[in-house]
Amino acid sequence: MWLRAVTSLPRSVYIHIPFCRRRCYYCDFAVLPVGHSTREVSQRLWEQLQKLSAQGRSQHALTAPSTSSDRTLDRIYVDAVISEVSQTLERLPDRPSSLPELDTIYIGGGTPSLLHVDELARLLSVLPRSGHTEVTMELDPGTFDAVRLHQYRDLGITRVSVGVQALSDEVLRACGRSHTVRDIERALDDLHRCGFGDAYSLDLICGLPNLSPGAWSETLARIGTWKPPHVSIYDLSIESGTRFAAWLRDGLLQLPLEDEAAEMLREAMITLRETYGFDHYEVSNYAREPALRSRHNQIYWRGGEYFGFGLSASSYVHGKRFDRHRQLKEYLEWVYSGCLPFDEVAGDTLDEWLMLRLRTQEGLSLDALQERFGAQTVDRLRIAAEPFCRSRHLAFRDDAHGISLYATDPDGWLILSHIVLELLVALEGFQDRSPARPNGNIAGGNEDALKPVLLYETSSTRAQAPNS
Numbered sequence: 016m017w018l019r020a021v022t023s024l025p026r027s028v029y030i031h032i033p034f035c036r037r038r039c040y041y042c043d044f045a046v047l048p049v050g051h052s053t054r055e056v057s058q059r060l061w062e063q064l065q066k067l068s069a070q071g072r073s074q075h076a077l078t079a080p081s082t083s084s085d086r087t088l089d090r091i092y093v094d095a096v097i098s099e100v101s102q103t104l105e106r107l108p109d110r111p112s113s114l115p116e117l118d119t120i121y122i123g124g125g126t127p128s129l130l131h132v133d134e135l136a137r138l139l140s141v142l143p144r145s146g147h148t149e150v151t152m153e154l155d156p157g158t159f160d161a162v163r164l165h166q167y168r169d170l171g172i173t174r175v176s177v178g179v180q181a182l183s184d185e186v187l188r189a190c191g192r193s194h195t196v197r198d199i200e201r202a203l204d205d206l207h208r209c210g211f212g213d214a215y216s217l218d219l220i221c222g223l224p225n226l227s228p229g230a231w232s233e234t235l236a237r238i239g240t241w242k243p244p245h246v247s248i249y250d251l252s253i254e255s256g257t258r259f260a261a262w263l264r265d266g267l268l269q270l271p272l273e274d275e276a277a278e279m280l281r282e283a284m285i286t287l288r289e290t291y292g293f294d295h296y297e298v299s300n301y302a303r304e305p306a307l308r309s310r311h312n313q314i315y316w317r318g319g320e321y322f323g324f325g326l327s328a329s330s331y332v333h334g335k336r337f338d339r340h341r342q343l344k345e346y347l348e349w350v351y352s353g354c355l356p357f358d359e360v361a362g363d364t365l366d367e368w369l370m371l372r373l374r375t376q377e378g379l380s381l382d383a384l385q386e387r388f389g390a391q392t393v394d395r396l397r398i399a400a401e402p403f404c405r406s407r408h409l410a411f412r413d414d415a416h417g418i419s420l421y422a423t424d425p426d427g428w429l430i431l432s433h434i435v436l437e438l439l440v441a442l443e444g445f446q447d448r449s450p451a452r453p454n455g456n457i458a459g460g461n462e463d464a465l466k467p468v469l470l471y472e473t474s475s476t477r478a479q480a481p482n483s
């Protein structure tokens with residue numbers, strides 16, 4: 016299993032908080048819509064835990080409450096995550112008493128800002144930090160205020176990611192979001208008043224229903240005026256099992272045409288970079304300046320290792336990945352039955368190298384690729400990349416860091432999935448096509464920061480893309 020022969024441990028942790036006020040219509044994430052009252056769910060879960068304990072399956076019973084009614088859902092959940100952390104430590108050969116001092120922590124969801132601040136404090140107490148640790152937390156507009164932000168600061172949250180999604184009440188309603196544009200504006204005021212002025216990200220989705228090209232241009236103009244430290248823009252993907260998927264099947268969902276949506280994304284890439292001067296450092300991510308990039312997410316894109324804890328979280332430790340249960344009941348049973356090892360999937364595959372690193376401005380280092388996969392792979396990649404270089408979707412850069420292959424902005428990034436697929440087909444003999452599944456969130460609207468690369472294959476990009 017992955018915790019054998021440990022020499023060094025990841026210095027990054029992702030924690031998933033699954034609570035949301037309601038489920039947004041496009042979201043297939045592991046979340047628990049709790050409305051504004053969690054009492055009934057808490058009661059059911061508490062009964063479930065008692066049952067496990069009575070069956071002798073709970074080896075890690077936590078401090079029993081005096082009555083079941085004083086256990087709120089978030090307390091039950093945080094107990095489980097803390098137990099998971101301690102059981103992970105117990106499985107390490109030298110059984111350290113705590114995780115190593117962490118470089119980055121990301122609390123995603125879900126809507127982590129629904130977590131009671133005392134529970135957040137308990138959670139953070141098991142995550143060792145230094146003065147340099149980046150601690151990011153996702154927030155949804157309408158779920159926090161200035162008082163709460165001060166509390167977050169006091170607890171050591173250094174950066175927040177706000178699930179804005181759209182700057183139109185009509186679009187927000189069409190997606191089932193719980194907040195309004197007024198909530199977003201209030202949230203921005205509070206962030207600036209409470210010391211997060213240089214430490215927040217606004218997350219948006221392109222291609223939403225009722226979003227006209229004109230409204231999208233206005234959205235970009237407002238973002239340009241606000242000049243937030245960081246912006247993430249994801250393209251809408253329709254996931255099976257969501258309301259959007261059902262409505263699309265029944266002809267009830269009016270989405271922008273594919274070409275139109277691709278043009279909106281192209282406009283965002285060009286406008287944010289050229290007009291407003293953002294550093295477009297990853298296909299979906301923009302920083303006002305390089306120092307304001309998300310350090311945590313860069314770990315994923317560079318193939319770094321991390322612990323994940325909580326419902327549906329993924330870990331990547333010592334070259335192996337595994338994902339936890341997506342249902343709360345199963346997750347709690349798993350934790351209180353001893354966190355038995357999951358099936359692991361080998362990470363660090365060629366697929367991942369191409370998919371993750373080509374998402375970044377730095378691209379794929381050929382020296383590093385050669386070290387991992389051999390000179391022959393590099394030679395074959397150079398040949399496979401040639402047509403895309405001719406069409407200016409890929410390019411080689413030769414600088415102080417050596418030679419790297421990167422996707423051009425915006426043309427290469429707009430068809431990145433297609434490019435990666437073509438490269439992998441050309442590099443025949445590599446079997447593992449399973450994409451990396453680092454932790455991301457659709458939450459807070461932060462849409463999956465790492466979902467396999469976006470693809471718009473429009474009539475115009477198809478015409479330019481070789482081999483398509």
Ligand code: SF4
Nearest residue numbers: 035039042125458459
């Ligand atoms: S999109 Fe975000 S806020 Fe909406 S249900 Fe999903 S995780 Fe919750």
